[in-house]
Amino acid sequence: MLCSGGKDSIYAASIAMQKEEVVCLVSVVSQNEYSYMFHTPNISLVPLQAEAAGLPLISIHTEGEKEKELDDLECALSQARERFGIEGVVSGAIMSIYQASRLQRICRDLDMWCFNPLWYADQEEYMASLIGRGFSVLITGVFSAPFDESWLGRRIDRETLEALKAVAARYRITLTGEGGEFETFVLDAPFFTRKIVVESASVTYRNYRGVYRIEKARLVEK
Amino acid sequence: MIICLDLSYRKNSLGLDEFVAPIAAIVKRMGKEARIMHHSGAGAEETADAEAIILCGTALKDNVYAGRMGQFAWLCGCRLPVLGICAGMQVLSLIYGGRLENNCEIGSTGVEVVTPDPIFLGKDRFQVYELHTFACTVPADFDTLAISEKCVQAIRHWEKPVYGVMFHPEVRNEWVVERFLGKWED
Numbered sequence: 001m002l003c004s005g006g007k008d009s010i011y012a013a014s015i016a017m018q019k020e021e022v023v024c025l026v027s028v029v030s031q032n033e034y035s036y037m038f039h040t041p042n043i044s045l046v047p048l049q050a051e052a053a054g055l056p057l058i059s060i061h062t063e064g065e066k067e068k069e070l071d072d073l074e075c076a077l078s079q080a081r082e083r084f085g086i087e088g089v090v091s092g093a094i095m096s097i098y099q100a101s102r103l104q105r106i107c108r109d110l111d112m113w114c115f116n117p118l119w120y121a122d123q124e125e126y127m128a129s130l131i132g133r134g135f136s137v138l139i140t141g142v143f144s145a146p147f148d149e150s151w152l153g154r155r156i157d158r159e160t161l162e163a164l165k166a167v168a169a170r171y172r173i174t175l176t177g178e179g180g181e182f183e184t185f186v187l188d189a190p191f192f193t194r195k196i197v198v199e200s201a202s203v204t205y206r207n208y209r210g211v212y213r214i215e216k217a218r219l220v221e222k
Numbered sequence: 223m224i225i226c227l228d229l230s231y232r233k234n235s236l237g238l239d240e241f242v243a244p245i246a247a248i249v250k251r252m253g254k255e256a257r258i259m260h261h262s263g264a265g266a267e268e269t270a271d272a273e274a275i276i277l278c279g280t281a282l283k284d285n286v287y288a289g290r291m292g293q294f295a296w297l298c299g300c301r302l303p304v305l306g307i308c309a310g311m312q313v314l315s316l317i318y319g320g321r322l323e324n325n326c327e328i329g330s331t332g333v334e335v336v337t338p339d340p341i342f343l344g345k346d347r348f349q350v351y352e353l354h355t356f357a358c359t360v361p362a363d364f365d366t367l368a369i370s371e372k373c374v375q376a377i378r379h380w381e382k383p384v385y386g387v388m389f390h391p392e393v394r395n396e397w398v399v400e401r402f403l404g405k406w407e408d
Contacts, residue, residue: 019236088283090236097351097393101329104282104353108326113283117239120392122247 032064
């Protein structure tokens with residue numbers, strides 16, 4: 001399971017677990033904050049999610065040079081095959097042809113299966129299901145108007161979803177933030193045996209770009 | 223009711239979420255009922271009450287359907303409108319006498335319409351998303367409607383309401399499915 005720590009990859013993992021055996025998480029930590037493939041706030045906390053899910057994690061760092069980072073991903077997937085015998089990869093791609101086609105090519109070259117169970121999913125149904133099934137998701141980055149500082153650290157609940165719907169309708173962005181308008185981090189999921197509690201976080205924000213950086217977090221019993 | 227036929231190697235695989243559910247969602251958005259059915263349980267009898275059948279795509283590595291042509295032979299006698307998408311177009315080609323050719327393509331490509339058809343009206347050239355290991359030849363009873371640089375992208379049976387597209391219309395070209403289904407409404 002390719003995991004960025006955000007809602008899409010964790011939700012996709014939950015679908016994959018219903019149909020296949022998920023044996024490990026793979027995360028790619030990019031140093032390039034403009035990487036279209038991998039950059040996301042709080043990716044350094046994916047190890048805590050892996051622990052919460054009781055799954056091993058293969059985490060690799062990449063400089064984030066445009067196509068070189070794909071070689072790094074390929075290395076990570078090869079490692080996952082050697083260590084855990086994976087036969088395929090699942091991602092949380094929803095609409096990004098850029099991300100999906102690059103992952104598909106890597107999987108083809110490695111002769112692995114590639115699945116994107118949220119691909120072109122109905123966005124409203126997906127977001128409602130995320131809340132309804134008990135995923136605890138924080139908005140940890142905003143990168144577009146009209147998101148102001150108040151969105152940072154906000155939990156995606158029914159009220160937030162209604163607010164997002166209003167924004168999506170008015171500003172022609174997707175409800176799921178598919179264009180990178182906002183990023184998320186998952187604190188709890190139905191398949192987590194423990195949940196993550198944020199103990200401290202810092203906020204940086206300027207001109208519709210901001211990050212809620214989780215400085216300290218721990219696992220607690222559910 | 224529209225049948226969205228799952229061509230994946232097994233029932234309820236992850237291919238259903240990725241390749242069948244988005245097509246069913248387009249059908250539902252048109253106000254029609256979508257019934258998802260795995261190909262292993264489909265035949266003339268099981269589909270008799272449908273308005274149309276859409277044969278959906280599969281994962282890139284899932285080409286198991288190509289070895290199961292016996293399970294699709296009933297489609298040759300089917301009088302319903304049929305749209306085959308990617309793997310679905312390959313199945314249509316095979317059951318009507320065509321063959322598959324190695325031609326793996328992943329990502330965006332340009333398509334050119336070469337034969338007028340109501341489905342592509344006003345769309346001489348457009349960008350599509352492709353994800354296939356094989357392309358296919360055009361069977362004798364079919365016209366080539368659209369092509370890309372590397373393969374045939376759309377075909378239509380001469381007499382029957384049977385279409386095939388190699389690209390994935392659920393990605394940025396939902397109008398292809400909408401026009402196909404709208405075509406038989408009146």
